[in-house]
Each structure stands twice: as structure tokens, then as C-alpha cells.
Amino acid sequence: MKICKKFILYLVVFLVVFPAFSSKIKLDSSAFNGLRARSIGPAVMGGRITAIEGVNSNPNIIYVGAAGGGLWKSINGGTTFVPIFDDYTMSIGAIAIDQKNPDTVWVGTGETNMRNTVSVGTGLYKSTDGGKHWKRVGLENSERIAKIAIDPTNSKIVYVAVPGHLWNDSKDRGLYKSTDGGKTWKKILYVDEKTGCIDVEVDPQRPEVIYASMWQFRRKPYFFTSGGPGSNIYRSDDGGKTWKKIRKGLPKGELGRVSLAIAPSRPGTIYANVEAKKKSGLYVSYDMGENWKFVNGSNFVKMRPFYFSHFVVDPKDFRRLYVTGLFLSISKNGGKSFSFPFSMGGGVHPDIHAIWINPNNTKQVFVGCDGGVYRSNNYGQQFEFLANLPVSQFYHVYYDLETPYNVYGGLQDNGAWYGPSKSFSSYGIQNKDWKNVGGGDGFYVYPHPKDKDIIYYSWQGGEFVRYNRRTNESKSIKPLPTKKGEPEYRFNWNAAVALSPNDPETIYIGAQYLFKSTDRGDTWVKISPDLTTNDPEKQQQAKSGGLTPDNTTAENHCTIVSISESPLNKNLIWVGTDDGNLQITKDGGKNWENVVKNIKNLPVNTWCSSVVASKFKEGRAYATFDGHRTGDMKTYIFVTEDYGKTWKSLTTSEIKGYAHIIREDIKNENLLFLGTEFGLYVSIDRGESWAKVKSVHNVAVRDIQIHPKTNDLILATHGRGILIIDDITPLRALNEDILKSPAYMLPSRPSVMRTPTYFQEFPGNGEFFGENPPEGAMITYYLKKRHIFGTLKVQVLDKNGKIIQEFPGGKSRGINRIYWSMRYKGPKMGRSPGLSIMINVGPMVPEGEYTVRLIKNKKIYESKIKLIPDPIAAHSKEDREIRYKAVMKLYGMLERLGYIVDNVSSLIKQIEKLNKKKKYKKLNQFKNELEAFNKTLVQYEGFMTEPKLRGRVSLLYSSVMMYGGRPTNSQLHNIDVLEYEIEKAKKRYDYLMRKLISVNKYVKKKFRKKLRILTFEEYKKKD
């Protein structure tokens, strides 16, 4: 018995002291510390915006929430924004600022514009320091939050409208109240598991008066319903203890979504945007909701309430209203009539969701829409676009093989685009670098693999277009029924389109049938029967919408949503459907087999979000399934090795979020990438274990590509545009042995030596710039633990073993990556008085192989990196060598001249110190001689006067360096001219140094001191 006790004691101590460890070393998130994803935007088109709020006492402070791109803050009135919520959830439902303590900010996560592609939230968050730090304060299972209302007289009283889950029943819906600043919550209004709270208003003068709108709604993968007996509007006069329905004057029967807005300047007046079976539209009550009066039934006001509905009343004018919708609707007369400032052009993106009016200057209006944020300074008459928020929502991404390559992709309500992965501007990739090829909701965009003129792109509902970028012509190539009596083709909102990996002229598109074309879409061959469940109950999209019918192809179902032709066999094709079928043909479409039944532990009819045929083994394929549209948020990943007969789950507990896409590396079969609703995951052991890439944050990763030339990982995110992780070569090399070693040099791709380019550009601060890849040679290494004590540094050595660069290096746990400029140090130009041309850029080193050495205390780790000439510029080896010699010669000249300047300038200073009152004539005279000479070498005063000798050498040095090929003959001969002049200067210098000897005798006598100069070696060593 005693032994047993002791044993338990020992065990407890052991467990507490030694945290659990396993013998197998697994990849974890920290491994990717140095492989940072860079954002290339774009922000030329926005992404959907869901909330905008500003600080009343300082309206330069503005918060913007995006549907999938997180929370952003501006402290300069919207000129620039900084993301402040990246460690949390990317889908923002509501923002509220405590205007009495404006550093207190509340954020409700989970968008409430209930379209088919919304993300999910993770509860309510609060910051008390203006967004620097956040704390989750409850409502974890709310999934989405529509509004947060703070009692204007008591900051601790907060109301939160929770419409709740979109796709399944939930008890977490309703109106919540906290009286202790968010510590505890009480549900104060609840109807049932199908009805949530979509709006809440607090009377600014009598804060115990609360209005709430309850909404019954439900989305299915194939249907949406708005409205039902649960929908109603309520008022409480006692802070939510008791409620009464306020319906007098509103339409009888079932209601749908109702939005409310009190007129802040006249709180007895409340407006309601009402969805009803009959007579939807704007209503007003002048007696706190007791009696309602119909004011306006304009289409633009009542349109698509599940998506819009929201409106605001001008803080100062109770008659001025701004209503969201397809277009912004503005009324100056309490809703009697509306104007639509940009219904007919005006350049503002449609689908307005968020509005904020600056209460100090109500002419200033911000609107957020599917296309980003716009700002007006005249009551919404004209708008300017804020091109600074990279929150674009891509569905898919592809690339071409240009250098630098372009990325192609389609976005939510923002069409189809392509843009460069890298720009030659020092600012980075700019909005102007992006080109639009088509509109609508963009999905797949593929450049033709061989014909540079041709781009294929798709938009919602299977619309498919062949675009010619030379002529700008578009041709619709969507397959249409060709035989009489043939059933209509059903295409998903995001219909699958695929290129053949084996034949550049073969393309596929999926309806309920699979179509194949070998003539660029002019002819389609149906190569399958209906591959879906063809369930008629799931094809009622024409009736979708509930009280307000809405059929935009968003609910099209029983369709093909993923296609993959095997890279190893063009007759082997996989197809996944939205109703949960996974089909395979091994004979180019003659025979098909539905193999989904062989997958265990997958709920029936789960959407097959991706299927990928392996390029390493013909029978191998990966598939992901996504059940979130029925409320199943689990991750489903499977692999088969035998053409679908058996499947193995690759889901592990490390993964969060439902799965969108799996991608196999193109070189290492064990390296897999997974995109889920909450980020990017990597496996180096073919799915045994996964690790999250933190720099991608929690943004939805919808598509992943690996560029075959650069080895870049390209991510289509639904909220943060395109992200690129440069060169995944080191990931290919990682294995368990490396993970176990204390340090390891990892391979990188060869580095291109590009001559920098400069453009005259002054774009201001108001635009987003996509980040370019760093110009430099990648040095990548792995550290098992963070380096803390002793020395860690990295050296670059040339062929002769000479150290030409030394860095402090990265010290992080996991992969570190640093960039070497591939240049020698800048020339030592010498100190001199005045403002003169100074160059601190060193010449590029010769191309070839270099040794990189990691020194970690006493251990040394070495590997090689390769520098290659710029393939775009393609100068001959001979020309590059002539240029190199010229640059090096000028470099040497600059240093020789710098040495002279440095000594002469130093002598002048030394004399000035000794001879402050200028009473020693001999010194005066010598100083004058030195100064006269120095003035021929460097500039003393003035701006842009004629450059002196050092300036002329500097200018020639930089102009020869700015071009990667052979210098001009003028330049080459000018080197000789300048060299001659340096020789002349050297003679004069030598004369002065001889004179120094006699001057120094004098100095010694007078001051017992000596004027000192440096030797060239001392000069080179000096800092």
C-alpha cells in the first residue's frame, strides 16, 4: 500500500516536473518562423467589408472589419491602415467603440451578411488599449455576431445581437446583455433554435429602452430561407427584463429580416427596414415603435435583405438616411424619396454593407462594400476609393511561367485578375500592376499553358470565358445542351474547371456531367453520365430565398466541384461533387465508379472540396471534404493508394477548420500542403502529422499552387489576397534526422543576380504596396532551439575561402532565412566637410558558388549557395566580365581617393583645433593649401553645384553599376580620364605630405604634438 502511495507521489512529481514529451520529433509551427508568407495584395479591388466605426472625439481613428480579412485600424483618417487582430479571427461581424472610453473596443466575430460563402466567427472580443491587445470575453459558440450596443450612460452595460449559426440549429442565439463590462453574459431575449437576434438599438436618451429584431433564417448547401414565425421586433422599457412586440402598422403575417435605426438627433423616431411577405420596405415610427408607417418600397431599399438590410440615420439630421444595398440609397426626407448616387456609374463598387458617418462632420461618409472602403466628403455624392486594404477574397489561383511569373485568380464579386509576383519598382507590387480580365464573381483563371494570348476564366454558375489578352476579346465557351430534350446543365456557383497536366489543349468543366474540350472550348464532349446524386429535393434553387426569392446560382446543387486528371495517365480522372460523390474513371470517361462509399467515417453527402491525383503514384489520390454547410465543422482529409478502393484519414488534432484544398509537392511526395478555413498546414510525412504556418494567420486558404520554376508556394486566401512563401526548397529537405540535429544548413534555390532598377515614382501613402521578394541570396538553416548564449553568426566565403560578408544571423527556433545582398561592402569614401555625393552600395560579387558558414559557438556548419546571372537581362559572359572589371576599377579609385580626402580633411580639423585663434601663420598657410586642394576633390558648400573629382568618380561608378551589361565606350574611356586626374591629385597629395613633415617639426616645437595621418591599411580598417 505504501509503495503504491509513493509511486503515485513520484508519478505526480514526475508529471508536474517533466512535461510530456514523445520520442518522435515532429514538425511544429515554430519550424516555419523564417519562411514568412509575403502579401502581394492586391488592394486595387477591395474585399467584402462588414463593419466601419470611428471614434467620435477623434474621427481620424477608424476601425474597419472585413468579411475574411480581419480587423484594421487607421489613426490618420483612412490614409493608411494597420491590421490589429491577426492572431484571432478573420471574419468580423460587428465593431463597437465605447465612445466614453474610446480605447475600449468590442469586436464580434463572424459575418452576418448571410451569403453562401461566409466564414465563421469565434465569439466576442474586447480591447481596452485601442486594439493593441485583445481578450475573448464570451459567446464562443455564437458563430456570428451582428451588432454590439453599449449603454451610452454606463460603459459596463453592453448588448450583443447574436443571429447565431447559419447552417444548423443552435441555442446560442438571441440577445445577450452584460452589466459588468463583459465578464458575465445573460441571454435576455430568445425565441427558438432557429431564430436569432439580428439587430439591437439602445435609446441614447433613455438607455433602459431597448429595441431588438429577431430573425428566423437558415441556409442549406442548396437552399436559403429567410423569415418565419420566429421573426419579430420587440421593445423593452426596462433594460431587457420584459419585452413587448411592436408590430402595429407593420405587415401582418411572417416577417423576415428587419433592421432598425433610431434617429440619434430625435430618439423618439425609429426606422425599420422590413422584409415581409407583402409590402417589404422602409417603415417609420415617431412614437418609439408604438405605431409604424410605411414610407418607401423602392427595390433598392428592400433588395436582398439577407445580404443588405442595414441602414443608418445621419447623427444630426433625423431625416437623412443611408441604406445599404446593391447601391447606396440616400434620402433627405425621412425615406419619402431616395437618390442613388452611383447606380448609373460613378465608379463605386456595388453591394454596400457598412456605413459610418463622422458625427463631427456629417458630410463625411465612409461606406464598406464587396469592393472595399470608399470615403465621401459631401454626404455621399462623390466617393474616393481607399486602395489600401489588402482584404481581397480569392477562390482559386494559378500562375504562368514568365520571369517574374504572374499569378491569376478570381475573387468574390471582383472578377478575374492577373498580376506580377514581383515588381521592379522599389515600392513593391502596386495596384496599377494588376490587370482585370473579366467581371462577376471570379473563380478559376488559367493562362493557356502554351499560347500567351489566351486566358480562360470562369464566373459564377459555370460561366466560362476564353479571353485574348492581345485583342481584349472575350468569348463565352460555357457548354450548352446540344441535343433536343437533353436535361439542363447544372453548374455550381464555383463550378470546377481544370487544365490537363498532360496536354496543353485539353480543358475540363464540370456540370452534373464532366465535359472535355480539346479546341479551347469551341466543342465540348460529355465524357460522363450524371456523376451526382441528382436528388430533385436539392434542386429547388428557383424557390430559394424565403420571403424574398433569390436565385443567383449560389444555391445550385448536385454539381461537380472538383476535377483532377492524373499527371501520370491522361485517362485517369477524378471528380468530386457538392453532394458528396467521389468518382473515378480509368478509361477517359467510358466507365465511372463512385468510390466515396469506401471512405469510412465520412458523413454521407459531404461536399468534396478537392480531389488531387498524385504525380508520384498512379493509384494515389488525396481528397478533402467540407461539411460546414450543414454545420459540420470537422476537417476531412483522405488518401488512397489503390484507385479509391481503400482510404486512410490524414486528419490530426493539429488541424483547425474545415478543409478547402490539399496540394502535393511537385518534387517530394512526402510534402503536403493543406488549406482550411483557418489557415495553412504543412506535413513532411505525407499527412502523419501537420503543422500550422503562423505567418498565414487564421485566414481561409482556398487554393494552393507550387510554382515549378521558382518553387514558391502561392496561396489564394479568401480575405488577404494572394500570399507567397518564397522557395520551399528547404521544406523538401526537412526530415526527422534534421529536426533532431541542433543545427542544419538547408538548401535554397539558386539566387538570381539582378541589377536594380529605379523609376520616378511618388505615390504617397494612400495605396497598398505588395511586398516584393527580398533582393538577395537566400541563406536558410534550421535551429532545433532558439540561440540565446554565445555567438551565432553567418559568414559568406568566396572560392578562395576569403570571408566577404558576416551577419548576426537569425536565432529563431526552426527554419531561419536571411538574405545576402550578393555585394561587397560599399566603397570607403572618406569623411569630408560639406554635403557631397556619397555612395554606400558595393559592387556585385561575381556569379558562381559561395560557401555559407553557420558558426554556433564552437560548431561550424557549412553549405554552398549558387548565384546565377539574371535570365531576363541575358548579357553575355564577356560583357558581364567587362562591366565587373570596370566597376571594380572605379571602386578601387574611389577608395584611393577617399583615403586622400579623409587624411586631408582630418589634417584640416587637427590644425583648426590647434590654431583656434588663427595666430600661427605657418599653420594658416598649410591649412589654406590643404583646403584649396580638398576643394578640388569634394564639395564644400551649396546644393547640386558642379561635382568635384570624387563626385565624378562616384557618378560614373554608379552609372556603370546600374546596368548589368557592357558599359558604353564613353564610360570605359572616361574611367581612364578620371584615373589620370586621380594620379594628378595623388601627386599634389604627395607634395602636401612632404610638406607635412616640415609642418610637423614646427607643430612639435610649438605644441609638443604631431599632426597625424593614417596609412591606407589603417584607413581601410577604420570604422
Next chain:
Amino acid sequence: MRKKIILVLIIFLIVHFVFSMTLEKLLQKNYEAKGGLENLKAIKTLYIEGKMINTQQNVEMPMKMWFKKPNKIRTEVEMMGKKIVQAYDGEKAWWIMPFLGPEPKLMPEEQAKNIKEQKDSLSPLVDYKKRGIKIELLGKDDFEGTEVYKLKLTYKNGKVVYYYLDADTGIELKAESFVSRGGEERKVETVFSDYKKVNGIYFPFTMEMKSGDINSGTMSFTKIEVNKEIPDSIFEMPKKEK
């Protein structure tokens, strides 16, 4: 059976108490790791030589720093052959910006604030009580996969800086604060590494500055001297042009 469970629970609680971290224990650990409180307290002056490195642009700027307790600081950075001097003598913050002219001038407010804060960065964990700094232990955290303790330091003037201490050794790995610069507010991080012993005290010989995940420069020191004689005059603004 029930007794056994209670016993296990009590033992668990004792063990938990013994091993759970308090602020005092953590600071003790930190002092030990750096060479002991006595040694740390004995620091009166610091002289540092090194360089500011921007790896990517291949720029290295020689720099020197002088600290004298309680509140004097001088830094010199050489940029393109010109020496930039910034100093604070306990009263006046001044600088010499050769690109603006050779005369020493009083610093504009924003820069003055920065250099005064720089002066505050010298061993706040040792002197915190004397300097009126409030420290809170916020608990365990993760810094790029390394287990750390997070401390919140609130200075007298309201400035907040977070320190991340290595859970293993107690030594500082990172300091983090928010800086308003030119109309934007950004998180600025300083990552400490390459700790080496000087006069029995461990100093970080490398300090990497990061702003929004991106390296904005690294300070690499070649020499640190403790308690070297430093005259007050070098911190004072020269009356006339030198």
C-alpha cells in the same frame, strides 16, 4: 480510496505551489541567469561599440553608446561618413544631425521622447522599484516556439513595455512595445541574443529590431565595457560648434 485521492491532490497542490512561478521568483531567476543581482546593481556606466546592420541593403553603420546611471545616454551612429550624435543629460535631449547642419540642436519632441525611452531600457528589471516601474507577470506564453514568461512593465510616464523571459533560463528574449511614428502606431519588437559575459554579467551582443514581422535593423556589438569612467560632459549639449 478517497483518502488516496485527497493525498494525491494535496501532493499535487504542494508540487504545483513549489513549482509555480511568481514574479519575485522569476526575477530572481533572471538575475541569476545574468550574473547575480549584486553584479547587476554594481553597473554604473556602460560603454558599447558595435554596428547597426541592415543585412538586406548591405549597410553597416558603426555605432557607439554611453550610458551613465541614473539617466544619461549618448549614442553616435556613423552614416555615409557623417556622425549622428544623440544625447540626453538628464535634462536636455539634443542631437547633431550633420545632414541638417553641423551645430548641436535640441531634439524635436518625438525624437526626444524616443531617446528618453532608450535610456529607460537599461536594466529596468533590476531597478524597477527604485524607478517606480510596475511589473506584472502575465503568465506563460510562446515566442516562436520557445516557452517564455510574459511581463508587463508600466513606467511612471504610462509607457508600457512587455518583456518575454526564457522559461528555461529566465533571461530576456524579447521586449515589445507600441510606437507612434509619423501618424501610425506599430508594434516594435527587440529580440535579444548572443548573450556573453562581461565583468561577470551577461549582455546580449545582438539586438534585432522588428516592426510588424519585418526586420528593421540589427545591432551587433563588438565591445561592451562596464563601469568605465565616463565624464558627464559628453552627455551635455556643447555650447558652440566643435
